[in-house]
Amino acid sequence: MIVLSESIEQIEQSASANENKLMTEAAQLLGCKVYYIPRDFERCGNAENALWYIPEYAIETAGIWVGYIPELERYEAIYQAALAKGIKLLNTPLEHRIALEFDLFYPHLKGLTPESVIITSTNECIQAGELLGYPVFIKGAVQSRKQQGWESCVANNQEELIRLTEWLLKLKYSSRSKVIVRKLVKLRHQRLAPNGFPMGREFRCFIYNQQILKYGYYWDGQDNLSQLSKHEEKQVLSLAILAAERLRVPYIAIDIGQLESGEWIVIETADAQFAGVCQIPALELWNKLKDISSYS
Template sequence: MIVISEATEQTELSTSAKENKLMTETAQLLGFKVYYIPPDFQDCGTAENALWHIPQYAEETQGILVGYIPELERYQAIYQAALDKGIKLLNNPLEHQIAQEFDMFYPLLQGLTPESVIITSTDECIKASELLGFPVFVKGAIQSRKQQGWKSCVANNLEELTELTAKLLKLKYAARDRIIVRKLVNLRYQRFANNGFPMGREFRCFIYNHQILKYGYYWDGKDDLSKLSTAEEEQVLNLAILASQRLQVPYIAVDIGQLESGEWIVIEIGDGQFSGLSQISPLELWNKLGERVQ
């Protein structure tokens, strides 16, 4: 398997950049062939120029992109440029879009995840609130603002929903012009993050071709809720696999959370190439993925 990496050697790295670097170094340690590309086309201009140094492979070889969540156009360009070199990324552009954009995967997960409404303007907030009631969780099609805390994600009335929607629509990277309004559900939790966000009992599962590679507790740090009984583990993994079967995307990360009632639900889906590790060992994940892809 070929690894195309956006990792850099900068001294001061963000959390995502540190993880990209760790994943890349681990891949090299295990003997995967790694090629570096810039995290944008500002200097090189095109995907073809970014991948110019990668040799032509005579036989089609599986590849994986390690980096930041890309704009769809960037992913499409890199996918095609790599394919022209004989390297086929694990997810094609449509599969990447289905896994990454909420409004693409939500219709496929009916009954497995909280009821949600997709809106594109503040004018639609009234209709969304009438359908879901309050409180609601508000996020972009790609990302939420939970790093900024609970109040940046939860609306208790129409005024707050309108305000959160307006702010998110300005964040093109997170929203892509679509806002997701979700019925707020109460997850089991034991701790709060530093920003006051409740750390719900949630597990991230990496799946390739409907088979679990590795799973781990979503949040960092020690937490009694991170331990699953045998029966709970079976419930979590079965639900994650069911979600993957509905999506029919080769490589995904599925987040499964537990309600206060004890029921397990799907929280989020992501393209596995760009999903954070949570408490999963990169060495173990690469090993499993390498075995399955081969």
Template structure:
């Protein structure tokens, strides 16, 4: 398996850069062919220049890109440049986009995830608030602003709704011009994050071609809710596989959460190439990923 990594000593320390460093070191440890690529086209200009140092492979080989969530145009450019080198990234641009952008995967997951509405401007806030009722959870098409706390992603009234939506629409990397309004649900939890956000009972499942590779608790730290009974584990993994079948994206990360009622739901999905690992042992995940991709 060929790995394109954005890991660099110049990257500002963060949870994401830590995960990127770990997965890059894991790829080297497992004997993957690794090539470093820049995080943007600022200096190299084009995707072809970013991959200039990579030889052309005589037969197509499976490739995985590990880095930060790219803009769509950049994913397409790197995908095409890699294909020209004989490297097939695990997800096509459309599959990458489907797994990542909420308004694309939501129609495929209806009934498995809370009711949601997509809006493109502040003018649509009033209607969406009337349809779902308050409070509502608000996020961008790609990410929420939950790192800033509860008040940055939960609206209790119209004024909150407008404030949060305006902010998200200014963040191109979070929203890509769309705001997602979700019916607020209460997840089981024992802890609150330092910013006051409930740390709901949630698990991230990595899947390749509808086969579970590994899963782990979403939040860091010790938590009694991180332990699943056999029955609960079956419920989580079966729901994740069902979601992956509906999405039809080869390499996908699916977050599954438990409501206070005990029901399991899909929280969201992502292109697993760019997903954090939570409490998942990376070397075990990549061992399985490497073996399964070599199977063809």
């Protein structure tokens, strides 16, 4: 397994930077070959220059990118440059988009996830609000803003929906010019994050070719809801696999949450290359990933 890592020593100290470092070190400990790549093309100019020192592999070899969620154009460029070196990232650019962009994966997951409307302008807010009813959950096509708290994700009326939509559309990295308005559901929870966001009972599943590699509780810290009974575990993993079968993305992370009613739903999906490992030990996940060819 080849690893393209953006964990180059830098001043930034963030959760994402720390996780990239953790994942890179775990891959090295288990014998994966790691090549470091810059976070952007500011100095090197293009993807070919970013990968210039990587040797060409005579036999096509599987690769994983450890880093920050890239702009689509950057993913496409790195994917093609790596392929020219004989390194094939687990997800093609299209598969990367399907896993990451809500408007692309949602049609495959209808019935498994809350009803949602995709909008591209504030002009569409009235219709979205009327269709779903308030309050609604709102997020970008790629990421929500839950780090900023509940009020950054929930609109209680048309005025708030227009304001949040306008804000999200300016955040190209999170929205990719699309905003997702979702029917608000109540997840079972016992804790609130420091910013007031409910820490719903949610599990992240890492899946390769419709097979569970590892899964773990989404939130950090101690939580009585983090333990699953055998029956619950079967429900969570079966739903995650069903979603993966519908999406047909090779390497994907799928978040499964429990409603207050007890029902399990799909929260969202992601390209697993850029998904946080949550409470999954990095070494245990890489122990599954390092021999990925055996799952093909």
